[in-house]
Amino acid sequence: MPVNDQPVTLADVAAVAKVSAQTVSNVLRRPERVLPKTRRKVEAAIEQLGYHPNYAARALRASASHVIGLRIEPTSTEVVGSIHDRFLHALAEAGRPSGYHIQLFTADDAAAEAETARTLIRAGAADGVVLYDVRAQDPRPGLLLAGRVPFVSFGRTVSGTGEYSWVDVDDETGISDAVDHLVERGHRRIGYIGWPEDFSVGVRRARGWRDAMTRHGLPTDLDARAEDTMPAGSQAAGRLLDDPHPPTAIVAATDTIAVGIHHEATTRGLRPGADLAIVGFDDTPTALAFGLTSIGQPVTEAARAIMELLVDTVAKPDRHAVHGRLLAPRLVVRASSRSARP
Amino acid sequence: MPVNDQPVTLADVAAVAKVSAQTVSNVLRRPERVLPKTRRKVEAAIEQLGYHPNYAARALRASASHVIGLRIEPTSTEVVGSIHDRFLHALAEAGRPSGYHIQLFTADDAAAEAETARTLIRAGAADGVVLYDVRAQDPRPGLLLAGRVPFVSFGRTVSGTGEYSWVDVDDETGISDAVDHLVERGHRRIGYIGWPEDFSVGVRRARGWRDAMTRHGLPTDLDARAEDTMPAGSQAAGRLLDDPHPPTAIVAATDTIAVGIHHEATTRGLRPGADLAIVGFDDTPTALAFGLTSIGQPVTEAARAIMELLVDTVAKPDRHAVHGRLLAPRLVVRASSRSARP
DNA sequence: ATGAAAGCGCTAACAG
DNA sequence: CTGTTAGCGCTTTCAT
Numbered sequence: 001m002p003v004n005d006q007p008v009t010l011a012d013v014a015a016v017a018k019v020s021a022q023t024v025s026n027v028l029r030r031p032e033r034v035l036p037k038t039r040r041k042v043e044a045a046i047e048q049l050g051y052h053p054n055y056a057a058r059a060l061r062a063s064a065s066h067v068i069g070l071r072i073e074p075t076s077t078e079v080v081g082s083i084h085d086r087f088l089h090a091l092a093e094a095g096r097p098s099g100y101h102i103q104l105f106t107a108d109d110a111a112a113e114a115e116t117a118r119t120l121i122r123a124g125a126a127d128g129v130v131l132y133d134v135r136a137q138d139p140r141p142g143l144l145l146a147g148r149v150p151f152v153s154f155g156r157t158v159s160g161t162g163e164y165s166w167v168d169v170d171d172e173t174g175i176s177d178a179v180d181h182l183v184e185r186g187h188r189r190i191g192y193i194g195w196p197e198d199f200s201v202g203v204r205r206a207r208g209w210r211d212a213m214t215r216h217g218l219p220t221d222l223d224a225r226a227e228d229t230m231p232a233g234s235q236a237a238g239r240l241l242d243d244p245h246p247p248t249a250i251v252a253a254t255d256t257i258a259v260g261i262h263h264e265a266t267t268r269g270l271r272p273g274a275d276l277a278i279v280g281f282d283d284t285p286t287a288l289a290f291g292l293t294s295i296g297q298p299v300t301e302a303a304r305a306i307m308e309l310l311v312d313t314v315a316k317p318d319r320h321a322v323h324g325r326l327l328a329p330r331l332v333v334r335a336s337s338r339s340a341r342p
Numbered sequence: 343m344p345v346n347d348q349p350v351t352l353a354d355v356a357a358v359a360k361v362s363a364q365t366v367s368n369v370l371r372r373p374e375r376v377l378p379k380t381r382r383k384v385e386a387a388i389e390q391l392g393y394h395p396n397y398a399a400r401a402l403r404a405s406a407s408h409v410i411g412l413r414i415e416p417t418s419t420e421v422v423g424s425i426h427d428r429f430l431h432a433l434a435e436a437g438r439p440s441g442y443h444i445q446l447f448t449a450d451d452a453a454a455e456a457e458t459a460r461t462l463i464r465a466g467a468a469d470g471v472v473l474y475d476v477r478a479q480d481p482r483p484g485l486l487l488a489g490r491v492p493f494v495s496f497g498r499t500v501s502g503t504g505e506y507s508w509v510d511v512d513d514e515t516g517i518s519d520a521v522d523h524l525v526e527r528g529h530r531r532i533g534y535i536g537w538p539e540d541f542s543v544g545v546r547r548a549r550g551w552r553d554a555m556t557r558h559g560l561p562t563d564l565d566a567r568a569e570d571t572m573p574a575g576s577q578a579a580g581r582l583l584d585d586p587h588p589p590t591a592i593v594a595a596t597d598t599i600a601v602g603i604h605h606e607a608t609t610r611g612l613r614p615g616a617d618l619a620i621v622g623f624d625d626t627p628t629a630l631a632f633g634l635t636s637i638g639q640p641v642t643e644a645a646r647a648i649m650e651l652l653v654d655t656v657a658k659p660d661r662h663a664v665h666g667r668l669l670a671p672r673l674v675v676r677a678s679s680r681s682a683r684p
Numbered sequence: 685a686t687g688a689a690a691g692c693g694c695t696a697a698c699a700g
Numbered sequence: 701c702t703g704t705t706a707g708c709g710c711t712t713t714c715a716t
Contacts, residue, residue: 007405007464007466007693008464009693009694010693010694011693019702019703020702020703021695021703022694022695022702022703022704023702023703025694025695026695026701026702029695033701033702034701034702035701035702038701038702050464052464053465053693054402054465054466054692054693054694055401055407055465055466056398056399056402056407056466056692056693056694057398057402057466057692057693057694057695058693058695059397059398059694059708060396060398060399060402060692060693060694060707060710061693061694061695061696061708062694062695062708063349063708065397065398067445072427072431072434073431074428074431075427075428076627077627077630078630078631079627080422080627080628081422082427084427085414085426085430086416088414088430088446089414089415089416089417092414092446092447092448093448096448101447102445102446103409103444103445103446104434104443104444104445104446105434105443106431106434106435106438119394122349122350122392122394123394123395123397124349124396124397124398124399124709125397125443229631230631230632231631256631259631260631263632266608285417285418285419285420285421285422286422286628288419289420289422289571289573289601289602290572290605351708351709351710352710352711353709361686362686362687362688363687363709363711364686364687364688364711364712365685365686365687367710367711367712368685368711371711375685375686376685377685377686380685380686395709395710396709396710398708398709398710399692399708399710399711400709400710400711401692401710402691402693402694402708402710403692403709403710403712404692404710404711405692
């Protein structure tokens with residue numbers, strides 16, 4: 001590693017290579033326009049000086065920062081299985097090929113998030129933002145649209161999806177696959193534990209379960225609701241297990257709830273996988289640790305799709321094509337549901 | 343929210359306020375140099391136009407990006423309790439007062455991380471970086487030092503700590519507090535499960551346990567080692583519990599291991615907290631969910647300290663003061679160790 | 685107290 | 701194919 005604190009500029013390289021600054025720039029951005037011989041000369045000089053083009057200058061000149069903003073949410077202390085950090089990493093990785101960097105910002109609520117995003121854009125600190133975990137009634141897409149902030153969302157609102165680009169995972173199919181899998185194993189009393197109805201969250205997951213059950217001609221009475229915490233999951237599981245005709249399998253809307261079910265089952269002397277099948281959602285490390293079958297979101301693929309759409313959106317903020325991309329989840333079968341119903 | 347796509351510049355504001363661009367700049371950066379009357383006039387214009395200073399231009403002019411780089415690591419699929427995401431959020435938040443933004447980058451290994459960091463600095467894309475989770479034999483501080491990359495680390499190497507600024511948590515005291523707490527509850531057979539010796543990781547945690555036990559005149563034979571996964575924790579716990587004189591309490595080097603212990607105990611019909619006390623490390627959501635006593639790291643405080651030191655380091659990269667800051671962890675007592683030994 | 689000039693490093697547009 | 705000119709938006713001199 002050469003140690004040289006003086007910032008090396010285009011002009012320095014040009015001087016060493018005995019060409020103009022413009023030619024150096026061309027070597028970097030339009031190599032085909034430059035004679036191979038001069039190119040090699042310039043490249044040697046670049047190498048020798050350890051030159052790196054200055055981001056700020058490029059950004060200023062090009063009016064493009066190549067930065068994507070992302071609000072980082074405070075982690076809930078009650079959620080034990082989240083794909084948030086996996087998503088962050090995947091997004092950072094996905095930006096690499098196109099030269100985009102992810103910059104974090106914090107905000108207290110949706111309005112603040114939108115406002116900060118707008119400021120970032122106006123200040124040229126970012127070219128666009130990614131909206132994480134967009135829910136059915138989420139106000140953020142509307143706010144960003146109004147503020148003319150280029151963005152792509154992970155998740156989508158229930159309406160207005162024709163107005164912005166989004167990437168989402170097909171929850172209904174995921175849950176439906178889980179139900180199919182359980183039915184195949186001989187289960188008929190299959191319960192569901194998800195968020196309370198009024199949360200407007202996970203309505204698609206609940207619907208996925210109900211529809212799948214109906215499709216199989218099975219009853220949908222074993223429906224319990226719980227907030228996304230382990231104790232709430234345990235409690236809800238308790239209610240279902242107290243039923244005169246208790247479930248032999250339960251599908252959960254999250255891994256956190258699934259662990260709660262696992263815990264409740266164990267406490268009652270039921271062996272998960274043998275006496276009670278359990279399926280979670282998100283395929284987090286927690287699911288792996290507890291041997292829980294879980295519906296995994298294709299996080300890497302989602303991040304890639306988001307960056308792709310974002311590059312598009314950023315390129316022509318005015319009249320860019322609006323795309324929605326629905327990705328298929330993948331059921332990861334583990335011990336908690338592998339064996340057939342006894 | 344005014345909608346106006348034209349980027350608003352200093353000159354625009356100046357035109358509206360009928361002053362020179364320079365005066366607008368002064369209003370923003372040296373308000374005291376400007377007559378209150380003109381200042382108000384300018385502020386009105388700024389407000390009216392929704393002006394935000396352009397980051398790239400500032401960065402170019404000031405040769406300072408106000409960006410801090412941070413490598414985001416791929417999440418291990420086997421770790422169920424991590425403070426990584428909490429740290430990210432805390433860092434983003436900690437940068438706010440001083441106007442620093444966190445930018446993520448990915449790298450495959452320590453060498454790539456150092457190299458990328460160096461490139462970011464040379465390109466003026468970042469003013470400094472934060473090194474996360476620095477371990478005893480970590481090569482990164484040395485590499486960054488050699489590459490003259492301004493940085494502050496969270497965690498520290500075993501040697502060379504006088505050459506760079508770091509913030510760390512006092513593991514030994516944390517574990518020692520846990521042992522004291524258990525002894526107070528009447529425990530004497532207190533086991534420890536941590537990383538394998540040769541990992542050079544967590545040597546301080548292991549030492550903390552050994553020293554505390556010795557201080558209390560208690561034996562240190564119940565020492566098992568496990569990698570940082572739940573099954574490994576369960577296995578190790580099994581080995582300790584198979585001892586002719588099994589432990590009545592176990593201290594774990596991580597929450598992941600602690601959950602493994604919890605699981606093994608439950609499987610054997612031992613009630614955590616009643617038949618076996620368990621203490622984890624990091625106070626993650628997982629610990630909360632399982633009612634595990636855990637040694638919490640002051641993540642927010644650490645992030646603040648890091649940003650503070652970093653601002654210093656970045657300001658004078660050559661001859662800045664080198665500081666080490668050792669923060670005290672905090673024992674969070676929950677059901678898994680609250681009651682006295684029966 | 686305010687303004688004019690210059691330049692941070694780069695690249696688009698135009699000349700040669 | 702290469703070089704010259706100009707300017708992205710801002711701030712640090714230096715005048716006024």
